[in-house]
Amino acid sequence: MATREVVEKFFGLLAAGDPDAVAEVFGEDIDWYVPGSPSLPWTGRRSKSSEVPGYLRTLVDNIVPEKNVDRVEALVVDGDHAVMLGRFTRVAKSTGRTYEMPIAMHFQVAGDKIVKFYLYEDTLKVSQAYAV
Secondary structure: OHHHHHHHHHHHHHHHOHOOOHHOOOHHHHHEEEEEOOOOOOOOOEEEHHHHHHHHHHHHHHEHHHHHHEEEEEEEOOOEEEEEEEEEEEEEOOOOOOOEEEEEEEEEEEOOOOEEEEOOOOOOHHHHOOOO
16 A cells, blocks of 8 residues: 555544544554643653554543544655645633644555654644643
């Protein structure tokens, strides 16, 4: 399976909302990084695909999912790497604050599995949305 197909499958599964199915597109050992802070429990590093469902469930527990707006503006593929450029709009469940920002995701694919996933977002804006 080509890199683009694997990444597009990831986005399709993510949109379907099944965390366990999303985890299946990842290799067993992964390099996952979502920058943030200890006050944002979904941020940080993950190293196993078995951690992906927990990440997604924790994220959903902290946002208002029905108010999400995700826009993919570009998907650039070079060999086994892909970069998605887009925008996120989220509502922090604990404060009701809306935050919107440009984002980038860096993927690396081996065979038909994602082995690297880095999310680049405005971590200050996210932290401020959740600050009480």
